[in-house]
Amino acid sequence: MNYWLFKSEPDVYGIDHLAAEPQQQCRWDGIRNYQARNFLRDKVQAGDQVLFYHSSCPRPGVAGIMEVVKAAYPDPAQFDLESDYFDPKATQDKPQWYAVDVKLRKKFARHLPLSALKAHPDLKDMMLFRQGRLSVVPVTMAEWQTIESMVKG
DNA sequence: GCCAACGTTGGC
DNA sequence: GCCAACGTTGGC
Secondary structure, eight states, rough: EEEEEEEEEHHOOOOOOOOOOOEEEEEEEOOHHHHHHHHHHHHHTTOEEEEEEEESSOOEEEEEEEEEEEEEOOGGGGOOOTTTTOOOOOOOSSOEEEEEEEEEEEEEEEEEEEHHHHHHHGGOOOOGTTTEEEEEEEEOHHHHHHHHHHOOO
């Protein structure tokens, strides 16, 4: 099992949106960055645990935990002319982009702010900090456990 | 293949 | 709004 951090802008789709979905489940789509795509397509598996990260907002940070319920499949939006995520290079035979399905596991009572993550010595090597612009980021098991302990504590 | 210009992300 | 860090595009 793997651990991840997925980013979303809460104005567009935050953890409360996910909480309001039927079965608190949704398609995580619209990823249009090759490195993020490769993680999604090649590494993200059903059962993986995911931090829901709010970005580009007044208080960026981790808002809760999701679980992957369906591994990667072609993102339907790439074939949809009406969609912002339409990609003329994509064909059914050669999809360019992938999506996964996720389910809400836990919404934190208090969001864990980015500042707290940055301040913790055990998290100093997080890929989140090294490559700030990536929207699908691996998290190590040690980092995951540290973050869980911060939420409880 | 190189590189400049431009666009996007995201924290502050 | 600003800026850093990348990513993408397109000319050559």
